[in-house]
Amino acid sequence: MSAPLGHTWGVALTIEPISPEMMRTFAQNQYFNLPGDLESMPDYDQGGLVLDILDRFCTRCRRSYDDVMFDPCAADTTQGEHLRGGMKDREARIKAKxxxxxxxxxxxxxxxxxxxxxxxxxxxxxxxxxx
Structure with missing residues (x-):
């Protein structure tokens, strides 16, 4: 199944403080279960948690929301070229001998x-x- 065209928006969050026990669980599991994992956090009982949004971005083209909110998604047109660094008009510096x-x-x-x-x-x- 192919991904739909256009941007797929996502956010990057910071959740703190995390107890050492929860960190060990996340190191093994690598998934965060909402609201189950939030309920075990200390501030959850006192009216909820405030989650800091670090970044708003398109999860497909990996570009910031502010930069591309009115542009088409680069993942639809560039075949991943937008993710490669360096100048477009220069060849790679290292070529295999x-x-x-x-x-x-x-x-x-x-x-x-x-x-x-x-x-x-x-x-x-x-x-x-x-x-």
Whole structure:
């Protein structure tokens, strides 16, 4: 199923304070259950929590709401190009050399494995050096 066209808005929140027990749970689970996890927070019983919104953004094109609220979503048109950094008119600084291509690296590694000394011969040479 493909994503719908247009922006999909989201917010980034900060929730504090979090107890060490809850942090251990989040480290294992990595999901926040609303309102279940909020009920275990200290200030929840006293009229609720105030959650600080850190950022408003489109979750598809990863751009700020203020920058693109009236523009079409870049994820619909750029095929991910908008997420790549650097100047568009310059080539990448690092290009793979022919000896760095995957096939060449695998061939070098295979040759190095063939040239290694067999473990039995290594043991024999060490033992002969002791006498």
């Amino acid at each position: 022919p000896e760095q291509m995957p096939a060449a690296v695998l061939a070098r590694q295979a040759a190095a494995r063939r040239e290694r000394e067999v473990p039995a011969l290594m043991q024999a040479s060490r033992l002969s050096g002791l006498s």
